[in-house]
Amino acid sequence: MDEMKEKPGPAEVPPPEVRYMEMELVWKCGGCGYLKPREDLAPKTCPDCKAPREEFYLLTED
Numbered sequence: 001m002d003e004m005k006e007k008p009g010p011a012e013v014p015p016p017e018v019r020y021m022e023m024e025l026v027w028k029c030g031g032c033g034y035l036k037p038r039e040d041l042a043p044k045t046c047p048d049c050k051a052p053r054e055e056f057y058l059l060t061e062d
């Protein structure tokens, strides 16, 4: 059935612009506001203000 083809499995990664439209999780530095994509782990220290990882928190953007 053609309908099967139009429904990609969960393994398929949508293009960046689509992901941007969806709820996006990012790490945000509490010290300077530096943002880092959620796909990565929180940095040990902020590359901008050298704040420790504890300063980073998950920010939900939608």
Ligand SMILES: [Zn+2]
Residues within 6 Å of the ligand: 029, 030, 031, 032, 033, 034, 046, 047, 048, 049, 050, 051
């Ligand atoms: Zn920072």
